[in-house]
Amino acid sequence: MKRQIALFVLALGGTSLWAQQATVSGPDNLLKVDISVTDGNPFYSVTYRGKTILENSPLGFVSNVGDFSREMTYAGQKSRTVEENYRLDRIKRSEVAYRANELTVTLENAEKKPVDVTFRVSDNDIAFRYEMPRYGETGSIVIKREATGFDFPSHTTVFLTPQSKPMIGWKRTKPSYEEEYITDAPLTTRSQFGEGFTFPGLFRIGDDGWALVSETGVDSRYCASHLSDATPEGLFTVAFPMPEENNGNGTVAPGLTLPGSTPWRTITVGDNLKPIVETTVPWDVVEPRYASEHVYRYGKGTWSWLVWQDASINYDDQVKFVDLASEMGFKYTLVDNWWDTNIGKDGIERLVSYARSKNVDLFLWYSSSGYWNDIVQGPTNRMDNPIERKKEMKWMKKIGVKGIKVDFFGGDKQETMRLYEAILSDADDYGLMVIFHGCTLPRGWERMYPNYVGSEAVLASENFMFSQHYDDMEAFNACLHPFIRNTVGCMEFGGSILNKRYNRTNDGGAIRKTTDAFQLATAVLFQNPIQNFAITPNNLTDAPRPALDLLKEVPTTWDETVFIDGYPGKFCVLARRHGNRWYIAGINAGKEPLKLTLNLPMLSEGDEVSYYSDTKDRTLQTGKTRIKKPSGVKVTIQPEGGTVLVK
Incomplete structure (x- = not known):
């Protein structure tokens, strides 16, 4: 396997400043990342087949431990080859062979505190993140903001969906990744709400290629991010959640223990759309958060709510959709909101028993609940409270429910990521699959959580x-x-x-x-x-x-x-x-x-x-x-x- 990894350190004549550069290419040498430090500012740039995909784009962050976005110097580097084969039954291919070249560049800030920037480059994918050591007695860090950016050439057009204003929409449940797209729009088009754009974002760099920008590996140890609006020069930067999300509860700035790392930011590149559609990078660079003792069965389900709406959440109508699932050979029926009052737990137990007699199992809807919206659809106040959540899940396991659909999250703060992870982890203890609705984008979760089976996060x-x-x-x-x-x-x-x-x-x-x-x-x-089809x-x-x-x-x-x-x-x-x-x-x-x-x-x-x-x-x-x-x-x-x- 050929690898082109080089370091060039060039003195700027007559000054104490340095221009420093490192390069890492993918295994086929067509995709190349240059990492540089110029006048103390760290950058990276991307080319594919010799054509510019990203111009010099900033790296770094500002934290309560120090500023790692300026006055930086090169302190070293190391490289390795990454080869991994893995199996995953919930993505676009079941057998994945991941091959990449990895380059880790160590930078130091003005206080001589180091940070590693690790880049993994495969034939069409780039993933990078920051890795922080423990700084003496300092065992934790708060990231106040990231300088991380994506600076596209001026002739680029964009396919993006805006980040919503917080605490708007139905019962103040947004943002929920359900806005409409702009397509082939000029690079510097402003977002509808003035809050930037959600991941992922698709960019067409004229006739030179395509790039898909996203992030993966977000869990309870960081917030979910999005893209800012572009500057007049075409620079997008990583933006943290808005303070008002989740009714103002929780911090915008993520905090993590040291040593620690940020999520991976990913860029998929090609001179056509094939690498974009077929990419597996969201799962290539993450690892399972826990193993499961359960075997989960995937398949199709019926769902009354879309066409028959709230009035159908009653025992007799749900029997009709169980019968429909049975007739179609589907595995599941999803019982949506209000079942707790319109059917009741005793009725759900009878419905589970009836469904199983027809070789069908149930998913049940829940509100995420809590103090961040005005939702009244029940069941509420179960999934946000660990004590009530475990009681509810114990009951579901006892009667044979197979999964839950949890709705109305409305935020990307680290506190909300903790709730997603807590629901998934507790649900796995009780053998329950989890669908999220009114929610954030999944970020590598199919590989990270064995009982995760889907998210809406789209105008569905x-x-x-x-x-x-x-x-x-x-x-x-x-x-x-x-x-x-x-x-x-x-x-x-x-x-x-x-x-x-x-x-x-x-x-x-x-x-x-x-x-x-x-x-x-x-x-x-x-x-x-899990496909819940809306047939009736x-x-x-x-x-x-x-x-x-x-x-x-x-x-x-x-x-x-x-x-x-x-x-x-x-x-x-x-x-x-x-x-x-x-x-x-x-x-x-x-x-x-x-x-x-x-x-x-x-x-x-x-x-x-x-x-x-x-x-x-x-x-x-x-x-x-x-x-x-x-x-x-x-x-x-x-x-x-x-x-x-x-x-």
Whole structure:
């Protein structure tokens, strides 16, 4: 394996200042990071195939132990090769071989206190973090702010979603990562709320390449961060939570014990979108936080709330959705808010028993509760209190509940990260899987927590009920998620809707603009190990039978994911493999039919495949065809429509 790691120390004539530089490249030498200290200021820059992806971007932080962002000097470096193979059954591929070159540069501040900046560079991914030793008798540190930045060339355009103002929205529950995207916008476009943008962020550097910026490895030992607005020169910096988040409770500045380290900031780079969609860097650089004695079963579930709403959270209606799950061969039914008053614990025990007689298990909804919002939907005041939380989880284990969906967090402070981790850890003690809703972006959590099975953290399906605007924008938004939100973590969207209208009787309310084939395609495009589909009992008789048959068979876990073609917000085609079976799915956000010639190397000449697509009048058509030329498979995707090929 070739490695290019060099250090150059050059004196600036006639002064005591130094320009210092170190370089680390990926294994194939195409992705390169230069780390430099100029006039005491630490920077890094990134090139790919010799083209600039990031210009000199600042490094460092300011803490209560000292300022590590200026008056810095080089003190040493060390390097190693990282090789790790791991298995993870809840991400886009089940077997991962991670290969990277690691360079750790030690810098000292004006007080001669050291900090390590560690960079790991693989063929298309960069991950870096700060690692702090114990400073004499000082055994803890508070990071007041980070200087960490991302300085893109001026011709870059952005695909970003804004960070919400805190304590706004439904019952003062924001921010909850549910805002609308700007796409291909100028680099210095200001965010809607003036609070910057959430991770991940996608950047197109003209014709030179693409970059996806995010973070991973956030747990109880740090806050979750986001991107600031760009300066007029195009510099984004890492921003901490806003003081008002979580009703002002908890500190903005994270504190950690020493020795300690920050989360990893990640940059995925390519001259096309394939490395962005297929990246595994959110999981490559993190480690499990605890082992589990439990074996968790993933799969599909039914969910009444999206279409039938709050009124459906009663025993009789939930029986109907258990029966629907049983008929479809799904593993789960999710019982949403208000079950504690409308069904009660005795009723839930009876419902669990009935569901198990139908080979179905239950997930139960909970509010995150606490002092940070005005939510009244129950159950409340259970998940925020460790004593009540454990009592509740003990009861759920006793009666056979398999998982929980916890909602309405509304903040990214370290205190909130502690709550996420505490819920996950306690739930694993009782054999419970956990879905988060109204929540932050997952940051490597699939590998860190064995019972974590998904987060919303996106403008998800529930919004289709609230405004026709979101239905009108469904195809556009769906063509963003595989490139941005869903590429860095599980996305519990709650989709694959077969009702034409968003009401119980399928004859009123908002109108679904996308086709049935589109909805089937998103069952493949949207990745989450627990998929709570929004089909309803009437779909057994009013939806096309082939659509139901495909939803019965489609997996929720994948052994391989391959990007085929697409552009964010316009169209997307992915191939995913489960075992030896391939599912190739595409959607079109445009207003005209999209004719594509696809290269599908996972298929062979003569293979018979099943297809699901739209006719010109937007009805579902299905059939079988034989592949003549895998490198030239022609498909037409209708406006706001989809296609699925299954081998």
